[in-house]
Amino acid sequence: MSSKPIERRSFIKLLAAGMATAMLPIRSMADLPPVVGQAAGPVKFKLGKSDWILHSDGTFDLIAGSIRLRNCRPTIDGQSIFVRNTFMGDSPKGKRIIYELEGNSFVMLDLKINNGSLSVGAELSSMSRAPFYFSPLGQARVENVDRFFKQGLGQGGPSGIYTIPKSSDANWGNTAGEQAWSYDSYLTTALLSARNETLAISAYDHYDFIQQCTVYNRPHRKGLYDRYADKENVFFDAGFVMENVPLQNDFIKLPEIYLVQGNNPFDTLQHIAWNISENMVARKDTKTSYHWNSWYEYQHDFSFEQLKEVLLGLDEIKPKIPLQTIQIDDCYCVLGDWLETNERWPRTMEDAAREIFQRGYRAGIWVAPFVVDSRSKIFKNHPDWLIRNFDDQPIRQDNFREGSYYALDGSHPDVQKYIARVFRAFRKMGFTFYKTAYLGWGLKDSTDIKRYNRDKTSVQILVDVMKIIREEIGAGAYWMASNSPFAPLIGFVDGMRISANVDADWTAAGIGNMFQESYNCQYFNNVYWQNDPDTIFLRDENNELTDTEKRSIALWNGILGGTVNTSDRFSTLTEEQLDLWRFLQPQDRPQSAVTPLWSYDEQGKVAVRRYKSERAWGILIVNDTEQRLKKNYKLEYLTGEENCWLFRWNQSDCMPLGELDQIEITLDPHDSVLLYASESNHEAPSDLSISGVMLEKYLRKHNLLD
Known part of the structure; x- marks a missing residue:
């Protein structure tokens, strides 16, 4: 400079x-x-004051500035509940509505006015099983909203602010032209007015159920041949995927859903994200990760000898690059047999960990705890550990690298013991950085599969396994999650991949998705965890990116304040490329753009x-x-x-x-x-x-x- x-x-x-x-x-x-x-x-950010309005028929409205949610009501599996009697009164913080249903079961809603937010709490009683989907705030007619923010379930989104679609007079005649649409959102959702007034919606606890919001329309046509678009309403649901699990004592109290009104989208979403992170005790103070991983240079062909070459190359660079971690990716075993190395590695990975940490770096390892290759010993010796269909056949999840891959049943006690043993062994070997992939394979809807324990939701089972992993790797280990859902991982992981896999060329599905997701997920960067926009490519070899593209990607990743990582062999980089890599070095203390x-x-x-x-x-x-x-x-x-x-x-x-x-x-x-x-x-x-x-x-x- x-x-x-x-x-x-x-x-x-x-x-x-x-x-x-x-x-x-x-x-x-x-x-x-x-x-x-x-x-x-x-x-300048300012919270607004919202209010509830109750109607004698048991429906209610929400007023948030100019935004209105009209005629809200609880729904079960997308249908309005069938009510015999409705009772309304006061609660400690607002209003209470009790609905008596056919079959002598009850739904109780608490509509609260809190400091800086509204919330709706729900209790279900005299029900032996939960619904599949329950929405305490269902079929709400949306008014004065022209956009909505949609958060994807996890890595890759799609997330972002979208315009409310408007039906047109197109597609009339022999083609049905209703133009109906529906969009689901997870973890955090927002409705936006033309003046950028924002109503953000989320539960503050995500350890039991998938909290899902849906924005959808009900279009109508008129005229001969359905020629003209007619009156069209937009609706909103906010609720929980409960997966028909049995209810203990025929009763359950659900997490409250909070609604926060603010005068701009970013600050309003970040405000509600901070509340979630505090409630779920997010790990947001870990030292910002600045690391190297093997995948995008070597993929699954990386070997122990190549690891030593990478380390020797780093030794020769002066001044020393202050990397924190050298992480070994998917390359060292048949997936599923995590503790049995292939011919390219020593008998155990302890020698690899020692090579890394003796040079002053964290030793990192890639593990996909739910993934099992059909060629693995785990697959052959423990078929009862796999997620199966109702014909008792294992369900193939994917086929890549000329193999077939299956998912372990995280509810099985022996699977949990095996996963604990794997991570305990890696910790004893000296690994202190863990990248876990395909955690979404542990989030399987319990109504679609046969598993050992059918009394828990997919979220509860995933969280049980996350607790095991965190206990085994220790509180001080850095845990990076990839190919994962977001909400249940808050409080467990230090870093989270937020975009689809990138590659050394600019495509909409790769680099394009990285820009979209990193931009639209920045409101929770260093709030839930450190966002990981994936690797940076600076090298000249095996790279289809132009110098301009490489620089744009690198600067973008560097300025955001999340993790910064590459797979490039530093010994192959030019002095200018090394200077750019040094220029990206993050603060130790997490700080966001x-x-x-x-x-x-x-x-x-x-x-x-x-x-x-x-x-x-x-x-x-x-x-x-x-x-x-x-x-x-x-x-x-x-x-x-x-x-x-x-x-x-x-x-x-x-x-x-x-x-x-x-x-x-x-x-x-x-x-x-x-x-x-x-x-x-x-x-x-x-x-x-x-x-x-x-x-x-x-x-x-x-x-x-x-």
């Missing part, structure tokens, strides 16, 4: 038409050309990182689309300051652009620009990382300069 002055000729060249990235300072509103994609600015234009702006991605001691910000703008991006950005919307001294920034240079109140940028597809915005006319320190680490000071403190 040189402080040398930039020549005027170079500056003009930078701004010339046809550049992949151009940036033009705009000093006043009078100088502005016609606005191109100018987004409305963020507003903000995404100030989230929900205001659908084009491109913007992330901002605050550097308090420098009284400055890092601003990264990425064009993750396939079209050229040209936009104006007011600095006030990004930093909160009307004017900043602005610099174009990278790991080796800092180019002054002057004191500005806004900027115009032009980016080609997949390009990015990193800016340093300072309260004073001081450029970025030459050894400042994108996360705010003073690199030379860090290396001196940890004796890594020699």
Whole structure:
């Protein structure tokens, strides 16, 4: 990050038409050309006050600013409950409704007004079994909502803010044209008004049931041939997937569902996420992970000899790269036989762990606790351990790498003992970093399969296994989850893969999904855990990404504040690539970037990182689309300051652009620009990382300069 002055000729060249990235300072509103994609600015977060309104027929409304949920009622398996009698009265914090059902069973709702939220609690009594799906807030007619936030069940989403679809007059005649739609959301959901008023919805406890919300419509057509779209209502359900499990003493009290009203989506969702993390005691204070894993370079062909080569390559790099962990991925055994190594590794993985931790790194290991290869001894010797269909046949879950793969039944006591033994053994070998994959295979709907214990939900069974793993690896071990559902893992894991698998080329399903999910899941980064957007590719070999794409991906991952990792062999990287990797070094203490234009702006991605001691910000703008991006950005919307001294920034240079109140940028597809915005006319320190680490000071403190 040189402080040398930039020549005027170079500056003009930078701004010339046809550049992949151009940036033009705009000093006043009078100088502005016609606005191109100018987004409305963020507003200071403020909670709103919501209220319940009860009706004599047992239905109720929710009023949250301009947002209305009308004629809410409890539903069972998507149907309104059949009520013999309804009783309404006061409760300690609000109103209570008791519904007497046919068969002398009861549903009781507590509609509460809390400090900063509403909540609905539910109790079911005189029922021997739970419904499959119960919604205390069901069939609510939605008013004054034009968008909704949908959170995916787990890795890969899809998550994001979506516009409420509108039926059109298309598809009339011989083609049915009702245009019905329905979208499910998990963990956290939000309804948004045209003014960005936000109603966020979630339970604060996710250890027993999948908490699911659904936004859906009921369209109608009119005219001959169903030619015209008619009146259309949008509805909302919030409830729990209970899987028809038996109820102890014919009674259950469900977790409360909370509804929080705020004046913008990001802060409202983050507010409710913090409440969830506190209630579920999330592991959000673990040192930020900065690690290497073997998969994307070697895949399942990685060997003990190659591990030693990687370590020797790291030994030769000066100054030393302060990686925390070297993680061995899927390569060392037949899946399922975790403690029986293949011919590429020593008899046990203890020798591998020793090679790693003797050099001062955490030793990491990949395990998929529910996955069993049909060629494994576990599959052959313990067929009763597998999840089966109702014809008592094991259910194949997937077939990849020319094998067939099955899932262990996490409710089986012997399976639980085996999983405990595996992780206990790895801990004794010296592994202190664990990446667990395919945890979704442990979340199997109990009504669809035959398993050992049919008295628990899939969530309860998964949580039982998660408790076992955390106990065996120890409280101090770093646990990264992959291919996993989100909600039941809060409180157990330190890091969570949030996007689909990426590869060394830019595809919508890979890198495209990474940008979508990392952007839309940033509200809970370092709240539930450290978000892991997957690996960074800097290498030249075996890489279809352009240099521009590699840099955009690396900077994006680095600025967000989650895990930072790569599979590249550092011995093959150029000095420039090594400098970029060092530039991504995260803070030890988890710190997140903000995404100030989230929900205001659908084009491109913007992330901002605050550097308090420098009284400055890092601003990264990425064009993750396939079209050229040209936009104006007011600095006030990004930093909160009307004017900043602005610099174009990278790991080796800092180019002054002057004191500005806004900027115009032009980016080609997949390009990015990193800016340093300072309260004073001081450029970025030459050894400042994108996360705010003073690199030379860090290396001196940890004796890594020699």
